[in-house]
Structures are given as structure tokens and as C-alpha cells.
Amino acid sequence: MRFIYMLLTMGWATALWGTPPGKVVFSELMWMGSPVSTADEWVELCNRGETLVDLAGWSITRQLEDREVTMVRIEEGRLAPGATFLIANFAADDTRSALAAQPQLVDPGLSLPNTRLLLRLYDGDPEAGAHLVDVADDGSGAPLAGDTQEKKAMVRLLLDTDGSLPMSWGTAADHSGWDDGIAASGTPGQVPEDAALPDSAVSTTIRPATWASLKPAR
Numbered sequence: 001m002r003f004i005y006m007l008l009t010m011g012w013a014t015a016l017w018g019t020p021p022g023k024v025v026f027s028e029l030m031w032m033g034s035p036v037s038t039a040d041e042w043v044e045l046c047n048r049g050e051t052l053v054d055l056a057g058w059s060i061t062r063q064l065e066d067r068e069v070t071m072v073r074i075e076e077g078r079l080a081p082g083a084t085f086l087i088a089n090f091a092a093d094d095t096r097s098a099l100a101a102q103p104q105l106v107d108p109g110l111s112l113p114n115t116r117l118l119l120r121l122y123d124g125d126p127e128a129g130a131h132l133v134d135v136a137d138d139g140s141g142a143p144l145a146g147d148t149q150e151k152k153a154m155v156r157l158l159l160d161t162d163g164s165l166p167m168s169w170g171t172a173a174d175h176s177g178w179d180d181g182i183a184a185s186g187t188p189g190q191v192p193e194d195a196a197l198p199d200s201a202v203s204t205t206i207r208p209a210t211w212a213s214l215k216p217a218r
Contacts, residue, residue: 019162022133023049024079026119026163027156028172029136031112032148034098034184041112042088042103042188043072043119047079048159054078055085059122059130062113063139070126071119072107086189101177101189117143118164138164145169153186 027046034040043060047053055077062071072087079085087105090097112119118139124130137144137154144166146154153172161168177188 020160021048021135021163022121022123022131023047023051024053024055024085024121025134025156025159026121026136027084027159028186028188029112029117029119029143029146029154030186030188031117031143031146031154032114032151035151035182036098037096039089040097040099041110042086042099043110043112044188045079045085045087045121046156046159047081047083047085050081052078052080057124058133059124059126060087061120061122061126062111063116063118068120068126071109071111072105074105077104084189088188098179098182098184099177099188100179103189114148115142116140135163137169145171147171147185151184153184153188155186 024045024047026043028044030040030042032038032041045055055074058074058077059070060072060074061068063069074087077085085105086101086103087107087110088097088099088103089106089108089110090099091106092099092102116139117137119136120126120132121134121136122130123133126132143154146152155170155172156163156168157170158168163169172185172187174187175185176190177186178184
């Protein structure tokens, strides 16, 4: 225990786990599309903090060649502690969608690359100096998790670690939030049963909380 305390107080936890994200994190990405359409992509955010977050004006960017471009702007939305915010290309009742869960935001500009995936979440306009809240993937090679052949989502395993690290992500095994008969894995729009991880836990634990403990299968 003394060794762990020394790691934390000396800042070595940052070296091990990367830069901790903000209160809102990328929790799940369907970057490969669904069995219905390769364009049937979605991004899920989760509030891991203890207070309500107003997402109005927030942005998600992606990489376009060597440039960072804004992909989605959230005009309005509020995210309660432990809740999720689903952003998809299509509404749930669209024939091109495999979702049973209704997205909070439908934006046809959502486009997730199958290689060099790197998303950034900002609490405003990045060109106006908005704060970087979280990242997903590292922009090099294939995505860190997910399965394009079997249509399995990329799911955040560690909510309090740097989203650019491979250890933060895994390939989904659970299935919920889909239309009947859809053979895909992931849990789009599923609200965790437990409260989101409080920010104070980031600086007091050496073992990050797992998404499995916050987002159990149903």
C-alpha cells in the first residue's frame, strides 16, 4: 500500500494510466457500422462525474488526413451522473438503423474511420480555445478495439484512464439496445445501474474503475 501511495503522490500514476479524462467520456463507439448498413455508426458518451453536465455547444472532432476537423456539434443536451448520451447517423426508426435505443442526437455528419481512428471531445468550439475533455483511440493503424466482421462495438473498459491507451478499450461481448434479430454486440444507450465514478476516485485509486462495473449486462 505504501508503494501505491508513493506512485500516486509522485505523479507516477499519470505515467501508468495517462492523463485522466474529464467528467464526460467516450464510452462506446460503433465505428464499423451495423449489419444493416456500414453507415449505421454511433458514438456514446457517459457522465462519470457526480453532477449534471450541460452539453450545449460541445464538439466532437475527428482526424481528416493530417487535420483535425469538427464532426459533430451538440446544440443542446444535458447529461445526468451515470447517464449516457447517444449520437447516431440515423434515428432508431430509420430503415437504415439497427438501433432499438433512441439516440439523443441524430447527426448525418457522424463518420468514423476504420483506420487512424481518433476522436476528441471538447466543451465548446476547439477553434475558440475550448477545453479538451476526452479522447478516443490514438489515430494510428486499426482501432484499438471492436470487430468489423462480427459487428462488435468498441467499449470503454476504464473510464478514468486516458482514452488514447489500448488498456482503456475492449471489444463488446454484451448485446442490448438493438432491434430484434440483429447479430451485433454492444449496449448502445444503456444507463448504468450504479452511480458514475466520482472525480475524487481518480486521484485515490491505482486500479481504475471498469466499465463492466458501471455498465453491467442486462
